[in-house]
Amino acid sequence: MLRIDIEACIGCGVCEQTCTFGAIKVEEGHAVVGDNCTLCGNCVDACEVGALSIEREERATKGNLADWSGVWVYAEYRHGRTAPVAFELLGVGRKLADERSVKLAAVLLGSNLAGQAEELIAAGADVVYRVDDPSLAHFTDDAYGNVLTDLIREHKPEIVLAGATAIGRSFIPRVATSLATGLTADCTDLAIRAEDGALLQTRPAFGGNIMATIVCPHTRPQIATVRPMVMKPLARDAARQGAIIDVKPAAARMKSRVRVIESVMEEQDQVNLCEADVVVAGGRGLDDAKGFAQIRELADVLGGAVAASRAAVDSGWIGYPHQVGQTGKTVAPKLYIACGISGAIQHLVGMQSSETIIAINKDPNAPIFDVATYGVVGDLFEIVPKLTERMRGRNAR
Amino acid sequence: MKIVVCVKQVPDAKDVRLDPNTNTLARDGVQSIMNPYDRHALEEGVRLKEQYGGTVTVLSMGPPQAGETLREAVACGADEAVLVSDRAFAGADTWATTHTLSQAIKKIGGADLILCGKQAIDGDTAQVGPGIAERLGIPYATYVKKVVTCENGAIRLQRMMDDGYDTVEMDLPALMTVVKEINEPRIPSLKGKMKAKSIAITTLNAADIGADPDQIGLKGSTTQVVRVFTPQVRGERAMLTGTVDEVVAQLVEKLESLL
Ligand SMILES: Cc1cc2nc3c(=O)[nH]c(=O)nc-3n(C[C@H](O)[C@H](O)[C@H](O)COP(=O)(O)OP(=O)(O)OC[C@H]3O[C@@H](n4cnc5c(N)ncnc54)[C@H](O)[C@@H]3O)c2cc1C
Ligand SMILES: Cc1cc2nc3c(=O)[nH]c(=O)nc-3n(C[C@H](O)[C@H](O)[C@H](O)COP(=O)(O)OP(=O)(O)OC[C@H]3O[C@@H](n4cnc5c(N)ncnc54)[C@H](O)[C@@H]3O)c2cc1C
Ligand code: SF4
Ligand code: SF4
Numbered sequence: 270m271l272r273i274d275i276e277a278c279i280g281c282g283v284c285e286q287t288c289t290f291g292a293i294k295v296e297e298g299h300a301v302v303g304d305n306c307t308l309c310g311n312c313v314d315a316c317e318v319g320a321l322s323i324e325r326e327e328r329a330t331k332g333n334l335a336d337w338s339g340v341w342v343y344a345e346y347r348h349g350r351t352a353p354v355a356f357e358l359l360g361v362g363r364k365l366a367d368e369r370s371v372k373l374a375a376v377l378l379g380s381n382l383a384g385q386a387e388e389l390i391a392a393g394a395d396v397v398y399r400v401d402d403p404s405l406a407h408f409t410d411d412a413y414g415n416v417l418t419d420l421i422r423e424h425k426p427e428i429v430l431a432g433a434t435a436i437g438r439s440f441i442p443r444v445a446t447s448l449a450t451g452l453t454a455d456c457t458d459l460a461i462r463a464e465d466g467a468l469l470q471t472r473p474a475f476g477g478n479i480m481a482t483i484v485c486p487h488t489r490p491q492i493a494t495v496r497p498m499v500m501k502p503l504a505r506d507a508a509r510q511g512a513i514i515d516v517k518p519a520a521a522r523m524k525s526r527v528r529v530i531e532s533v534m535e536e537q538d539q540v541n542l543c544e545a546d547v548v549v550a551g552g553r554g555l556d557d558a559k560g561f562a563q564i565r566e567l568a569d570v571l572g573g574a575v576a577a578s579r580a581a582v583d584s585g586w587i588g589y590p591h592q593v594g595q596t597g598k599t600v601a602p603k604l605y606i607a608c609g610i611s612g613a614i615q616h617l618v619g620m621q622s623s624e625t626i627i628a629i630n631k632d633p634n635a636p637i638f639d640v641a642t643y644g645v646v647g648d649l650f651e652i653v654p655k656l657t658e659r660m661r662g663r664n665a666r
Numbered sequence: 667m668k669i670v671v672c673v674k675q676v677p678d679a680k681d682v683r684l685d686p687n688t689n690t691l692a693r694d695g696v697q698s699i700m701n702p703y704d705r706h707a708l709e710e711g712v713r714l715k716e717q718y719g720g721t722v723t724v725l726s727m728g729p730p731q732a733g734e735t736l737r738e739a740v741a742c743g744a745d746e747a748v749l750v751s752d753r754a755f756a757g758a759d760t761w762a763t764t765h766t767l768s769q770a771i772k773k774i775g776g777a778d779l780i781l782c783g784k785q786a787i788d789g790d791t792a793q794v795g796p797g798i799a800e801r802l803g804i805p806y807a808t809y810v811k812k813v814v815t816c817e818n819g820a821i822r823l824q825r826m827m828d829d830g831y832d833t834v835e836m837d838l839p840a841l842m843t844v845v846k847e848i849n850e851p852r853i854p855s856l857k858g859k860m861k862a863k864s865i866a867i868t869t870l871n872a873a874d875i876g877a878d879p880d881q882i883g884l885k886g887s888t889t890q891v892v893r894v895f896t897p898q899v900r901g902e903r904a905m906l907t908g909t910v911d912e913v914v915a916q917l918v919e920k921l922e923s924l925l
């Protein structure tokens with residue numbers, strides 16, 4: 270319950286302004302909280318006179334948390350390839366493991382995995398638990414969930430990280446639920462709290478409008494899914510040493526109630542958006558599909574990938590796989606060129622860690638300029654074609 | 667076929683904007699709406715009912731106001747509405763939420779098919795659907811973009827993956843979470859609106875659903891929010907100015923040094 274000390278409250282309204290959920294209001298001179306309060310605690314910190322507090326009945330800690338040790342990364346593997354996010358997780362996992370003075374392990378599940386575990390070691394893992402079995406050839410929530418859950422039960426890692434991909438966001442909730450522990454979704458920052466070694470998990474919520482830092486105080490492991498393209502992988506080091514442990518789970522644990530009939534790889538773009546060094550993005554400012562073609566041309570000339578705001582995707586000028594932002598992809602290329610994109614926070618969260626951002630927009634107050642390294646106020650229909658021509662000329666030289 | 671659709675009432679994110687000057691959230695009278703993905707889950711449930719027969723029950727955990735969202739769902743084709751509401755549920759994380767919702771589903775006699783949205787636009791975790799399935803011990807599929815068939819006690823569907831899609835099949839009872847591509851939700855019919863006005867919403871509290879007091883609300887949650895803040899955007903900016911040709915020349919220069 271959110272407690273309001275009516276005596277102390279001065280009715281200043283600060284809490285009302287801070288509450289993302291519209292759950293607290295000043296009425297008749299003091300704050301009143303509504304039923305839709307999520308107990309997020311934002312207003313408690315904001316109230317300058319300390320009139321607000323959250324009453325917590327502490328939950329009992331089950332078992333001894335100190336029995337759990339080590340950092341684990343689920344290394345996603347599909348269609349012959351370890352997902353790039355696995356290496357990113359090993360990067361941040363290495364840091365967390367060193368800070369906790371524990372080992373970093375990767376869990377690799379699939380079929381025909383030759384050569385993959387070695388790469389995980391070169392990327393930072395001390396140990397790789399490998400389950401190479403034909404019944405794991407296709408991803409299923411059941412089989413992958415059972416195998417990972419069993420491994421966690423047996424080895425008791427304190428932290429488990431997985432990519433916030435279609436696969437990670439699908440089966441990790443099952444793992445967390447069966448282990449009766451907490452799961453933080455879609456994290457963009459992970460750190461160890463100095464006092465007690467707890468994992469501080471920071472994530473965007475509310476469509477990217479707010480960030481929340483979350484802990485898992487009473488249960489282990491602490492599990493988080495992490496956004497792809499946010500963490501940095503270590504440089505590959507083939508000389509690194511590590512152990513590969515082959516695990517043979519019982520056949521019954523690799524059975525799935527969900528039967529995969531077919532697994533279709535859809536035509537990927539020539540340049541994979543998430544891995545491209547240069548991304549050219551267009552928004553509603555392109556006016557129509559014909560206008561949007563200019564984005565493709567510039568991208569072609571620069572050897573980059575094409576991206577779009579949701580407004581452009583919703584208008585049908587380009588497919589959803591190209592959408593960047595909160596409900597699309599997160600990209601962090603060397604260069605991101607935003608044309609006719611206003612820079613709504615939901616778009617910014619998907620691209621603001623790009624190294625260099627160029628924004629072209631006719632509105633000098635467009636929020637995209639707040640994140641732009643170089644901003645150009647002007648009509649994209651004049652600027653973009655000229656820029657494409659000049660760069661094409663340069664390529665020809 | 668008994669179909670249960672889980673719907674969440676959420677604040678309309680469109681109304682929420684970050685004020686770049688104060689870096690606080692500017693909210694002018696935030697409206698509560700049905701979570702947009704849940705609209706698609708509801709529509710799919712109603713279509714499946716129309717095609718294969720059965721009933722659609724909408725279920726929500728939330729404060730009494732969430733009843734409005736349930737009425738809206740009835741206007742869009744649901745037959746029955748159940749609200750689980752209790753002060754003790756406040757502050758629930760997904761672990762506590764899935765306990766509450768799965769207990770409620772058991773209480774109303776279970777379901778052959780449970781539909782959820784891909785994610786809620788406020789919490790954004792996408793964890794509730796899989797969590798309910800696990801607690802009920804039934805199979806599930808996430809990110810469903812198409813139901814192919816639902817016959818002979820099994821459902822066949824297409825689920826999106828990062829590199830394409832999988833066609834999968836599972837026996838009922840089962841749960842699925844849907845993406846927006848799955849359908850175009852209908853607008854409420856006049857008949858539906860009339861029904862929504864008069865329908866009696868079944869309201870259940872923690873005791874009614876036999877909730878475990880250690881698994882609900884803030885106290886029963888496994889995760890704890892320790893801080894909420896607004897994202898910082900980088901401030902550095904250089905504006906390139908001049909005529910179109912001058913600006914383009916500067917851009918070419920920048921690009922050449924970067925590429
Ligand atoms: C829950 C939620 C999730 C969302 N997820 C995403 C997401 O993942 N990705 C995303 O992008 N959005 C997302 N959005 C939508 C987001 O809030 C914005 O609505 C969207 O990004 C706006 O797209 P835009 O910038 O293309 O369009 P607008 O905001 O309409 O901006 C168009 C811009 O083009 C400029 N312009 C117009 N004509 C010209 C011209 N001739 N020359 C130069 N400039 C011109 C205008 O000045 C304007 O700034 C989400 C919203 C919500 C609520
Ligand atoms: C800032 C913030 C961050 C949070 N981060 C986390 C976190 O990382 N981990 C965590 O465990 N909890 C977290 N929570 C708590 C979480 O938002 C709540 O548990 C919430 O009740 C359900 O999660 P969701 O909104 O993410 O739903 P999702 O899992 O995204 O919802 C998916 C679907 O489940 C159904 N559904 C969800 N909630 C309900 C409901 N109340 N009634 C009916 N159907 C429903 C709907 O069909 C919905 O489309 C956070 C809360 C806040 C305020
Ligand atoms: S911020 Fe504190 S003092 Fe101000 S209205 Fe809210 S509760 Fe009262
Ligand atoms: S605790 Fe969070 S949701 Fe509740 S009133 Fe305060 S700011 Fe709003």
